[in-house]
Amino acid sequence: MALTREEREKFLAEPHVAALAVDSGEKGRAPLTVPIWYQYEPGGDIWIMTGLNSRKGVLIAAAGRVSLMVDRVTPTVRYVSVEGPVVETVPATREQLTEISARYLAPEKVEAYVDFAWKEYADQMIYRIRPQHWLSADLGEG
Numbered sequence: 001m002a003l004t005r006e007e008r009e010k011f012l013a014e015p016h017v018a019a020l021a022v023d024s025g026e027k028g029r030a031p032l033t034v035p036i037w038y039q040y041e042p043g044g045d046i047w048i049m050t051g052l053n054s055r056k057g058v059l060i061a062a063a064g065r066v067s068l069m070v071d072r073v074t075p076t077v078r079y080v081s082v083e084g085p086v087v088e089t090v091p092a093t094r095e096q097l098t099e100i101s102a103r104y105l106a107p108e109k110v111e112a113y114v115d116f117a118w119k120e121y122a123d124q125m126i127y128r129i130r131p132q133h134w135l136s137a138d139l140g141e142g
Contacts, residue, residue, distance in 0.1 A: 003136040008080045009042035011136070015103045016070035020048065022056065023063040031067075032059055037100050038068060045128045046082065049092050049100055052123035060086060060127055068129070076140025084132035092124035 003011065020036040034056060040046045046068060050056045060066060064086055071079035097117060101110045117124075 001138055003078075003080065003138060006042075007138075008134060008136040009040075011078060012040050012046075012070060012080050012082065013042055014070075016072065017104070018048075018068040018070045020056065021067040021069070022059045022065075025059060025062050032056065036068075037104050039100050039103060045087060045130050047096075047126050047128045049096065049124050049126055051121060052125045057125060057127075061089070066127075066129060076138055078138040078140070079136060081135040082129075082131040082133070084130045086127050087130045088126075088128040090126050090128075092126045094118055096126060097124065 017035050018038045019033055020038075021031045021033045024030065024032050032055065036048050036050070036056075038046055038048045048068075050060075065084060066086065067081060067083040069079060069081040071077070094114065098110065098114050101113050101117070105113055
């Protein structure tokens with residue numbers, strides 16, 4: 001059964017690891033699909049962080065749009081898939097790195113991870129994605 005707008009936005013706001021898909025730009029190649037951390041608040045844009053010169057970053061810049069899919073398998077199989085344009089690309093801040101890290105890591109691991117990542121991963125960018133097309137279902141409902 002499809003989720004309501006409120007249900008899908010609430011589900012997307014939970015800290016799932018997303019599967020990001022972006023056009024590979026290469027004839028005969030499928031889209032690049034990789035796991036990624038993301039941030040989302042209901043009604044807003046989604047944001048992700050990745051390196052400007054990473055394969056993801058280069059492909060996102062070229063394609064100008066992406067798809068994200070999040071799912072769970074318990075207590076029921078539920079998923080939300082969203083696709084839309086990249087509406088803003090800006091350099092990441094340490095505060096944003098802390099925010100997204102705190103969403104996924106245990107509190108006692110955040111500071112050490114942020115210190116490491118801020119030093120080791122150069123040219124991190126924030127890509128804001130405007131949700132346009134949604135697919136969702138809870139296969140245990142109804």
